[in-house]
Amino acid sequence: LVPPPRLRELIRTIRTARTQAEEREMIQKECAAIRSSFREEDNTYRCRNVAKLLYMHMLGYPAHFGQLECLKLIASQKFTDKRIGYLGAMLLLDERQDVHLLMTNCIKNDLNHSTQYVQGLALCTLGCMGSSEMCRDLAGEVEKLLKTSNSYLRKKAALCAVHVIRKVPELMEMFLPATKNLLSEKNHGVLHTSVVLLTEMCERSPDMLSHFRKLVPQLVRILKNLIMSGYSPEHDVSGISDPFLQVRILRLLRILGRSDDDSSEAMNDILAQVATNTETSKNVGNAILYETVLTIMDIKSESGLRVLAINILGRFLLNNDKNIRYVALTSLLKTVQTDHNAVQRHRSTIVDCLKDLDVSIKRRAMELSFALVNGNNIRGMMKELLYFLDSCDPEFKADCASGVFLAAEKYAPSKRWHIDTIMRVLTTAGSYVRDDSVPNLIQLITNSVEMHAYTVQRLYKALLDDISQQPLVQVSSWCIGEYGDLLVSGQCEEEEPIQVTEDEVLDVLEGLLVSNLSTPVTRGYALTAIMKLSTRFSSVNRIKKVVSIYGSSIDVELQQRAVEYNALFKKYDHMRPALLERMPIMEKTATNGPTEIVQTNGETEPSVLDTKHPPPVTQPANQVRGVIISKYAGLHLCNLYIGIPPMTAYNKNGLKIEFTFERANPNPNIAVITIHASNSTEADMTDFVFQAAVPKTFQLQLLSPSSNVVPALNQGTVTQVIRVLNPQKQQLRMRIKLTYTHKGSPVQDLAEVNNFPPQSWQ
């Protein structure tokens, strides 16, 4: 009987396949052979067959029929068999298969095996995929091995203990006595894994955290030895002694010192020492410095140390290696709120990074630049940012434009400057501006009363140049509709007034209506603008003609508008001037959503902008048709401005959910709620699912969320739209259910939301 081919031969065979189909055929043939071999209970070649199966599994082919075989291999006495068996178990099995429980006994025996390598295998596998039941059964054995003097086993037992604690947190107490002298080990492998174990315990339990604070002096000593000791061939990496251990210890120190003054003080010296003595010429040194900086920023360090940390980051920014620059920008982003002044000192370097070739660096630099903008540097920064907007990739333009608008709104030194900046953005990146910016800009322009003439003139000139950028066109049409009279009468004070006639203006607007470049929304804007001009211009007949033509337009929206405007001319002409008069100043409600205003040294700055989600929409918002709800049949005119204030629906354990409201036109019974979920803890919340239920008189529709990961430290939000139909106009109540995974454990919470503002359901 021919022995089955070895793994190598199989790989060689598969490599000769020229097509995917050929490969599949070969693999299926081999699988069939392996299957029959398994059925025959062949002991000699089982190991080889399972090895081949693992390879095929890696290529993506199903290998579940090999699971039981792995168990048989584990039960064998030969080390080669066990080795492949355990490997197979780790790759093919997880706790979702019932088969894995059969391993428990084998692992138990192997944990007590006479050969340390077998014990090591068992520890490794248990630590990799042991279920909670297995961990409960075998925790005692792991604990025993944690106290052994064999360093090979001790280090593996430590990591296995980490897994046990994760699966069965109640067992943490059990490992406490074994940790007593873990740190006095000389073996670096054991030290390393012990630090990992201690880190895990401290992160999970505040009691453990306070208990282990007394270890700080010992950790400091170990770290000191690592730095001060001379060359040690065992652990050297590019001239630094065991950088991996150093980094791990620094991280543990960070956790221990976090909210504790005494511990922070105890580690002050060593942190300063590491920061100043570490070689920065190679990546290794920089890795240690990076961890040190993170630690300094997180504990209660004195200000001198913090400045040292930020300066290190500043130096990183000048490093040739892009990785280092990237890492520096990310860290500066995290610290910009708390150490704002220190980061400001490196502003010019950060702004230079906007010109970097690498995409990730540019993005970080952009976010950081926006975070650093304040009243003092707004002009200079805006120049750089607008230059960046001109030349950057399209993927940045939307975020950059939104950021510019936000910053301009907060710190504009003058209204003229503000309008100019907006114009600049609209003309250079007009097609990338988010749709929700259009209502914001319109509101802004309306409220800058003295700039109306200047604004409409500039917008008109921009329209003459280019009608392809829809947001620009929409804002311009709206302005011309509102302030066309100022345009024609040449009242501009800020710059040379242009000479333009009513007919020319109407030509432009009509041009928008027929152009292929205009979207239906834009056409709506143009038509309404033309209509509004009927009370501001004298050429009413021309306008009447245009409006009546569009009464038979194929586009239903345009048709409806035209018909209504026609009716306005014919039957309600006496109301027309009042309906179409100048818009009043709109009140602005507070900004909502993920941006928080932080007060630092008398300056208010926006916090870090999201990378993926747009900045919040300022409240008034949506419809900009400029007409009013009327009881008259056949004349639907809707409210421009619905200022419903946002509310916080849920705020617990670092997860905050805010609701913002809009009313869906044309049905005033539907409230459109957007939820914004943000996470102020240090770890991301993954698999985030938001569910809501309402009383029977309501109907609810939940649209898909923007993502299901809520990033840590308020770095982004998850948004989701809910539509609530409330035909009986009852008080809105909602029960929400939140599920997510945080630091590896699932979290679930139910809450009632009762504090809806009355305007949302009335």
Next chain:
Amino acid sequence: MIKFVLMVNRQGQTRLSRYYEPVELSRRAALESELVRVCLSRSKDQVCLPDFRLVYRQYAALFIVVGISDSENELSVYELVHNFVEVLDKYFSRVVSDTIMFNLDKVHIILDEMIQNGHVVETNKSRILAPLTALDKMADG
């Protein structure tokens, strides 16, 4: 913690894959090919994707890609990858993409000695290779 370790060549074929967090089989193939596409299209050695961060290094035609969680120090993992390659070099004398492929089981054993359950367990080259050399002796003898 480390979420996964992958070795892929420039054509997108996976030479080694090890996941320390359960990822469905169907998702893996798509994930791996996307990773290679992303890594190839950038000149930089560090990249961001939703769900996790990537640290990767290129050695001739082979990419070693490590997915890490937010709390991990990327530069440290960068060094770790290099350490891993040095260990492989020490054991196999000269590592090419084919070496990995034909000795997949041994590479897995080495990886297990270095990274367990998503955390680093040993970085000293001789200690990592000790069980493997013992195994070889047992197989010969």
